[in-house]
Amino acid sequence: MPTVRTNDVETYYERRGDGPPLVFVHGAILDHTQWEPQMDALSDEYTTIAYDVRGHGRTGGSARDAYSIDLFAADFDALVTALDLDSPVVCGLSTGGCIAQAYAAAHSDRLAGLVLADTFTPELFDRREWLQRSVALRAAVPPVRLVGYERVERALVWLQRRLHGDGVSGDYEKIERLRRDGPEMETDEFAKVVRAVAAFHETAVDLSAITVPTLVLYGANEPPFVRRHASKLEAAIQNATVREIPDAGHASNLDNPAFFTDAVREFLAGVRRSETVSPDDVRTEDGRRDDR
Numbered sequence: 001m002p003t004v005r006t007n008d009v010e011t012y013y014e015r016r017g018d019g020p021p022l023v024f025v026h027g028a029i030l031d032h033t034q035w036e037p038q039m040d041a042l043s044d045e046y047t048t049i050a051y052d053v054r055g056h057g058r059t060g061g062s063a064r065d066a067y068s069i070d071l072f073a074a075d076f077d078a079l080v081t082a083l084d085l086d087s088p089v090v091c092g093l094s095t096g097g098c099i100a101q102a103y104a105a106a107h108s109d110r111l112a113g114l115v116l117a118d119t120f121t122p123e124l125f126d127r128r129e130w131l132q133r134s135v136a137l138r139a140a141v142p143p144v145r146l147v148g149y150e151r152v153e154r155a156l157v158w159l160q161r162r163l164h165g166d167g168v169s170g171d172y173e174k175i176e177r178l179r180r181d182g183p184e185m186e187t188d189e190f191a192k193v194v195r196a197v198a199a200f201h202e203t204a205v206d207l208s209a210i211t212v213p214t215l216v217l218y219g220a221n222e223p224p225f226v227r228r229h230a231s232k233l234e235a236a237i238q239n240a241t242v243r244e245i246p247d248a249g250h251a252s253n254l255d256n257p258a259f260f261t262d263a264v265r266e267f268l269a270g271v272r273r274s275e276t277v278s279p280d281d282v283r284t285e286d287g288r289r290d291d292r
Contacts, residue, residue, distance in 0.1 A: 027251065031058070042264065049088075
């Protein structure tokens with residue numbers, strides 16, 4: 001079982017293919033298997049790596065009393081260092097996107113590109129979002145201790161569908177299958193992870209410090225607040241492009257994997273082209289070389 005030491009935990013990861021490195025960061029209460037469709041498809045051209053974030057999957061928990069997005073980002077930094085990855089592109093979804101933002105803002109010079117999917121910034125736009133992202137998440141912990149996170153999440157999915165329509169949760173059965181097939185998350189780890197996500201608004205992330213090409217993706221059926229954050233990311237990151245994933249909810253890489261993967265592949269090709277452009281290739285509009 002391949003693992004590397006990242007701070008005080010042994011982090012499980014899977015690595016496939018050969019080529020420029022692409023690292024995937026999964027959403028909360030899932031594991032690396034969330035990225036199977038993309039790893040299968042993209043390992044023909046890229047070294048694809050997916051790992052289990054602290055508290056999840058085969059990485060499992062730790063003795064720390066509390067987690068934070070900053071801690072997860074520090075673990076990611078240790079993973080990149082331990083695997084000796086040279087200028088990877090990082091792709092994070094939902095909580096994985098929060099981790100990717102925090103890492104990219106601190107270490108943009110170590111990346112070649114960034115993909116942020118179905119995610120949100122630390123900013124809370126209004127009281128309703130504060131209730132949804134902070135209060136409701138923390139309130140889920142006591143019921144989970146009584147009946148387990150699977151039942152609590154099903155209730156939350158039902159509520160989201162009532163508020164935003166059936167498409168918001170996408171193909172939730174895929175999520176359930178992934179969880180059934182993977183290691184069960186301990187309740188204490190669930191609590192630490194959920195509280196870390198609920199406290200993301202307290203994390204300092206300077207989006208303007210992200211200088212690498214960035215692709216922002218969101219499912220067409222996402223709740224409205226996620227779309228607002230996509231616009232926020234586009235405005236705050238100097239080299240960002242936003243694309244909507246049709247027929248997809250909050251796990252757009254699973255809801256519409258073909259479209260998602262094609263969008264990422266197209267983005268990666270653009271990153272590779274930009275890396276190979278030399279100053280001699282930069283010319284003015286009349287075709288003359290620009291020697292500035």
